[in-house]
Amino acid sequence: MTDRKVPMPTGTDYGSRHNPMPGISASPWPWLAPVLVVIGVFYLYPILDALRLAFTNASLTGGGEQYTTRSLQWVMSNPALPTVLSNTAVFTIASVVGQQLLGLGIALLVIRGERNKLPGMLLLRTIVLAAWVVPGIANGIIWSMLFSESPFGAINSVLRLLDLPPVAWLSNPANAMMSAIIANIWQGTAFSMIVLYAALKTIDPALYEAAAVDGAKPWERFWFITLPQMRAALLVNSILITIQTLNTFDTIIALTGGGPGRATEVLSLFAYNTVFYSFDLAGGSVLSIVLLAISLALAALYALFLPRREADQ
Amino acid sequence: MIRTRFSVLADIATYVAALVIAAFFLIPLAWLVSLAVRTPQEIFFGASRFIPENPTLANFGQVLTDTGFLTYLWNGLKLSGLGALGAVLVAAPAAYAFSRLNFRGRSGLMMAILAVQMVSGLVILIPLYRYMGRLGLLESHVGVTAIYVAIGLPITVWLLKTAFDGVPIVLEEAAAIDGYKRLETFIRITLPLAGPGIASALILNMILNWSQFLVPFIMLTESSKWPISVAIYNYAGSTTATTTHLLAAACLIALVPAIVAFLLLQRAIVSALTAGAIKG
Numbered sequence: 001m002t003d004r005k006v007p008m009p010t011g012t013d014y015g016s017r018h019n020p021m022p023g024i025s026a027s028p029w030p031w032l033a034p035v036l037v038v039i040g041v042f043y044l045y046p047i048l049d050a051l052r053l054a055f056t057n058a059s060l061t062g063g064g065e066q067y068t069t070r071s072l073q074w075v076m077s078n079p080a081l082p083t084v085l086s087n088t089a090v091f092t093i094a095s096v097v098g099q100q101l102l103g104l105g106i107a108l109l110v111i112r113g114e115r116n117k118l119p120g121m122l123l124l125r126t127i128v129l130a131a132w133v134v135p136g137i138a139n140g141i142i143w144s145m146l147f148s149e150s151p152f153g154a155i156n157s158v159l160r161l162l163d164l165p166p167v168a169w170l171s172n173p174a175n176a177m178m179s180a181i182i183a184n185i186w187q188g189t190a191f192s193m194i195v196l197y198a199a200l201k202t203i204d205p206a207l208y209e210a211a212a213v214d215g216a217k218p219w220e221r222f223w224f225i226t227l228p229q230m231r232a233a234l235l236v237n238s239i240l241i242t243i244q245t246l247n248t249f250d251t252i253i254a255l256t257g258g259g260p261g262r263a264t265e266v267l268s269l270f271a272y273n274t275v276f277y278s279f280d281l282a283g284g285s286v287l288s289i290v291l292l293a294i295s296l297a298l299a300a301l302y303a304l305f306l307p308r309r310e311a312d313q
Numbered sequence: 314m315i316r317t318r319f320s321v322l323a324d325i326a327t328y329v330a331a332l333v334i335a336a337f338f339l340i341p342l343a344w345l346v347s348l349a350v351r352t353p354q355e356i357f358f359g360a361s362r363f364i365p366e367n368p369t370l371a372n373f374g375q376v377l378t379d380t381g382f383l384t385y386l387w388n389g390l391k392l393s394g395l396g397a398l399g400a401v402l403v404a405a406p407a408a409y410a411f412s413r414l415n416f417r418g419r420s421g422l423m424m425a426i427l428a429v430q431m432v433s434g435l436v437i438l439i440p441l442y443r444y445m446g447r448l449g450l451l452e453s454h455v456g457v458t459a460i461y462v463a464i465g466l467p468i469t470v471w472l473l474k475t476a477f478d479g480v481p482i483v484l485e486e487a488a489a490i491d492g493y494k495r496l497e498t499f500i501r502i503t504l505p506l507a508g509p510g511i512a513s514a515l516i517l518n519m520i521l522n523w524s525q526f527l528v529p530f531i532m533l534t535e536s537s538k539w540p541i542s543v544a545i546y547n548y549a550g551s552t553t554a555t556t557t558h559l560l561a562a563a564c565l566i567a568l569v570p571a572i573v574a575f576l577l578l579q580r581a582i583v584s585a586l587t588a589g590a591i592k593g
Contacts, residue, residue, distance in 0.1 A: 026414050026495060027416075028410040028414045028416045028419075030406075031406040031407055031409060031410035031414070032406070032407045032410055032422070033406075034402075034403045034406060034407065035403055035404060035406075035407040035426065035466060035470060036407075038403055038462065038463050038466055039426070039429055039463070039466065041463075042437060042441065042459070042460065042463030043429050043432055043437055043463065045440075046436070046437040046439075046440040046441050046444075047432065047436060047437065049440040050436055050437075050439055050440050053439070053440065060442075105330075105334075106334055109327060109330055109331060109334070112323075112327055113327050113331065116320070116323075116324060116327075118324060118327060118328070120328075120331065121331075123335075124331050124334065124335055126576070126579060127334075127335050127338045127339055128334065128338050129575065129579070129583070130338070130342070130572055130575065130576075131338050131341075131342075133520055133524075133568070133571040133572055133574075133575045134342075134524075134568050134571070134572075135523060135524035135526065135542050135567060135568060135571065136524055136526055136542075137524075137526050137542045137543075137545055137546045137567075138542075138545060138564050138567050138568045141545060141546075141549050141560065141564050142341050142342070142344070142345050142564060143341065144549075145344065145345065145348060145557065145560075145561065146340075146341055146344060151357050151359055152348070152356045152357055152358070152359045152557060153359065154340075154344045154359070154360055156359075157359025157360040157361065158359075158360045160359070160360075161360060161361060186337070186338065186341065191586070194583055194586050194587060195586070195587060198587035243430070243431050246433070247433035247434065247435065248527075250524075250526045250527070250542075253546070254546055254549060268433060268435055271435055271439075272435060272527075275439055275442075276531065281439065281443075284439055285439055285440075288433065288435050288436040288439055289436070291433050291435065291436065292431075292432060292433065292436050295431045295432075295433065296431065299428075299431055
């Protein structure tokens, strides 16, 4: 092969004559340029600008901007901030834990079913996944119909059929947060399920055979083989859904609008309201930077626990 | 003997659990369908008329004709499709470089691109809203599409890299021997062979864009420009208890295209999801 005369194109991006597809010498930058330009224009520059705006008194309605730390002080001393932050923590932690546990449970169930050749497991997976493609806004509207406290609310009308008292799913502040979390888990579980299902499939069956020879009980197999083998998948998945949960408020805005009062107002919704209802561009920038900082800090924290090999990739 | 009895019991337990899970995930959708085919009178019977006595499709007709939902569906389809196409076009060359070229900082750059996903849409939308305003791109589908492209880019780069990794390199080597330039090889050999992977990246992007709410909600205030997600949100705000059947029909119209696309392409979507998450 090395003896064959390779017709070389003009330009030397094919590099060494001995290797027709060397790749090593070809410059990657023309190939990378479109992505880098888009990320620069739509991410890097806006993030820097948001950082700059956080130190101004900019308003959405325009007018002169001056550099000041007043917006920063206003946001940090805003009496609503502690409530919003604790809502965000409750909503995010409960959603992530709920989605991971339910997703892992369903993945284990589907794997068990498949291993024992039980029919219907693909159907179960499909049903769970169908919820995932429901748009967040539609998700909020669907659950507002289920939790509705009017006569046609699904859950309360079932309770009435059973002669049980109705529950104030959305008008009671404590229940409203729980309702929002349930709606979010309903939609988000499919993603965890599919990721964890794929990870379960990659566990070497020889490990289980060895454990069976040693007489390990099912829970021991789960605790000493399945969970350690799943560590990377669980962590990566946690990063993805934590960030996803922190950053979106589609379901909440359609289900409760952040209410009653501020009972379900999370940080992303608070930032949105600050900019687009109060027209406070600077204050909203501060909040969005706080959101970004929390995302990065959490991602770094999870990454610390990643097994070495995955962290290198 | 004991073993078989145990495994039969375990199988029964598996099905009981599967039924509970299926019910939890199906009931909300079933309830939506139930409300969407009821007459206004039957709405007030609640769960006792889960299967309506006089089911009707008139609600769908009314939503589609009276409220401009055909326009919203079209806007949604157009924005999702163009956004997905744009993301694939921009991501493909970079994904090819990540798959085929050896260069310093390759894995670091890939992680950096993936890390971009951690940035909330809200963070970039606040400044972008002002730029778009200055460029006259508020109220325009061009502006919204451009932001969709940017948001879909990180995951698309990863999906396409995985797709290109699956194309045998010997075919590209053969093309090089035949005198193809690298760009030619990429366009005429690699892209067609990675077709299925590219298609699933497109579909996944379209489904994600279809769900997108924040970007069009902020950028578009003219109702004739809205995609369906924004339309149903505003519609929900304008409906009352007496029009719940119409809201349910509108909501169902919004999610049926996504569910149908998903059911048709389930395998491709599932493999795209796992490729993105496991490798990430």
